[in-house]
Amino acid sequence: MSLREISENLKLAREYALLGNYSSASVLYHGLLEQIKKYVYTVRDSSFQQRWQQLWQEIIEENQQVQDIMSTLGNFQLDTAPVKPSNHDDFEMRPLHVEQRHSPCPVRRPTNPYKDSKPANNRLSVAVKAQQRHLPRGANGDRGRPSKGKEKKEPKEAKRSALYVQEKEAKRFDGAGYDKDLVEALERDIISQNPNIKWDDIADLEDAKKLLKEAVVLPMWMPAFFKGIRRPWKGVLMVGPPGTGKTLLAKAVATECRTTFFNVSSSTLTSKYRGESEKLVRLLFEMARFYAPTTIFIDEIDSMCSRRGTSEEHEASRRVKAELLVQMDGVGGASENDDPSKMVMVLAATNFPWDIDEALRRRLEKRIYIPLPSTKGRVELLKINLRELELASDVDLDKIAEQMEGYSGADITNVCRDASLMAMRRRIEGLTPEEIRNISRDEMHMPTTMEDFESALRKVSKSVSAADLEKYEKWIEEFGSC
Incomplete structure (x- = not known):
């Protein structure tokens, strides 16, 4: 599944939704969810995965809005029936004001809704307009309007996506038989x-x-x-x-x-x-x-x-x-x-x-x-916890790791947090609240020293006793399956 194909289907789904062809838009949205799901399995970079998950959520929300509009329009069609006047010559049926566009497929326009009904799909319209801002201008200067070549190609893509959705619907647990x-x-x-x-x-x-x-x-x-x-x-x-x-x-x-x-x-x-x-x-x-x-x-x-x-x-x-x-x-x-x-x-x-x-x-x-953690693991934990902290030249991580024999990973994190606050505590000691508020950011820029870590080690003790460790080792020796 290529990125270009996913992008084209997304544009087509949003175009259909904007033009009022909600049933075709819904079919395309379902197909997109399956396409993205397959594509994400091939992505290895976690940052790209997160972006795809955000796009997945946006498509689900847009599809839900399309479903809500279809449900609302269905209710309108059931509740309102057109009444023909006695004099047809004097009567003029006025359609809803819709921007004229070249539709890639027949457009289904809603009947006249109730006056007190909510405006339909504001969020979807905003999403479509934002997406159209990135489309290239055509020969006549219009954005987002499909060209003649595009008009011939899009129905084929819609048909292919519809067939794909029919083969495999988007997975959604229905919960039949359960509350x-x-x-x-x-x-x-x-x-x-x-x-x-x-x-x-x-x-x-x-x-x-x-x-x-x-x-x-x-x-x-x-x-x-x-x-x-x-x-x-x-x-x-x-x-x-x-x-x-x-x-x-x-x-x-x-x-x-x-x-x-x-x-x-x-x-x-x-x-x-x-x-x-x-x-x-x-x-x-x-x-x-x-x-x-x-x-x-x-x-x-x-x-x-x-x-x-x-x-x-x-x-x-x-x-x-x-x-x-x-x-x-x-x-x-x-x-x-x-x-x-x-x-x-x-x-x-x-x-x-x-x-x-x-x-x-x-x-x-x-x-x-x-x-x-072992001695090597404790050094690695210190590096992970202190990677955003400025350290003084006298800080010896190997020596600190040796002094933390018997500390758990959470204990080591607590030691690092306490040591990182030592410089701030020295700076504000004896100051009034007003003086503390007036301290500039540059004055608070103080590296953490070896003395800070030694003070933190004296305050933070290990949380796991030797008796507990012996109990765990005895159990894992009897029932472990590594």
Whole structure:
């Protein structure tokens, strides 16, 4: 799919919408969404991906506006019928004032609407006018008016796009048989915006990044290889102390891997009505299969799937766990194994792996340990956190990294933040509020020194104890599957 073809179809769709041929515009918009979806899979640069996602959202909004206009006009045609006067000679039918244009196809003009109805499609008109400003001028000086050659070519493109849409409609989960509110609640958890976290933004953790790439990225690049016994992993559990980068890895998966990404929490799958939580779990996985390939990320999964059979367990909680286990077991069916494009992977993270139910632990096939950063990882973390900060010449990152033995990634970030504020604290010490407000920006431009880092290290302690680390290492030694 070429960029030129997408651009021509977008111009044609907007032209049809402006001329009032809303049905053809709607067909073209649906085709554009599928074309862009296919093209985005070939784009590797995340910044370009973000721009394409913005264009995707704009096209969805324009298409929705066209649908609203078509619905409104349909109501007008049902409610208003033309009345012929008795004297036809004295009667003159006055059409709506429409700018005369050469239409590439028959134009459907609306009947006279009610006076109190809202003005139609202001936003769409503005978008079309903005797009027309970039069109080249014709021989007569008009912008956005198709030439004679273009008039012959455009119907062919419209016909081709219409056939393309008929072959494969734009994917939209209809939610038949489910409450509309439940479907909308889960659709809100689909990450449409780019978290903008790349693999390079995560220091160390090479084994974890390699496994996630193997589980999500490679099956999309090599579908012929990942079949049968080599089918993709359907469950990955990230285990480790707080602040080691588990959630950050999930954000990188959402950014770098071109799959539909559901970010699910316990509140998403919780309802006060009896039986509705189980329906939400089932609906979540049905939507995931519909939008496949999909990654479902469940953070703090121990809060949802603790051990069954304990005295503190509630009946409703047990039913939700049972439904989740059934759906996760159903993800790895025969059709999914044969086609990696239908893959649904559950990516989970927890700080308390020993509280997870045994049946869920079995379904999360890969269980990887996200440890505290090594000495090399701590130096990389310092460089990532301090890349926008001016450092004094006496700052020795290797020495700072050695002093932070046992610190998690979040602890290192806190040390850097505290050290970056030290110069400002010295500058405003003893000043009145008025004097602080009058400090210029140049006076606040002070590099961070080694002394600032040493002061920050004395104030910020590590958050993970040696006993906790021993507990994690013992669990991963017994149940780990790297």
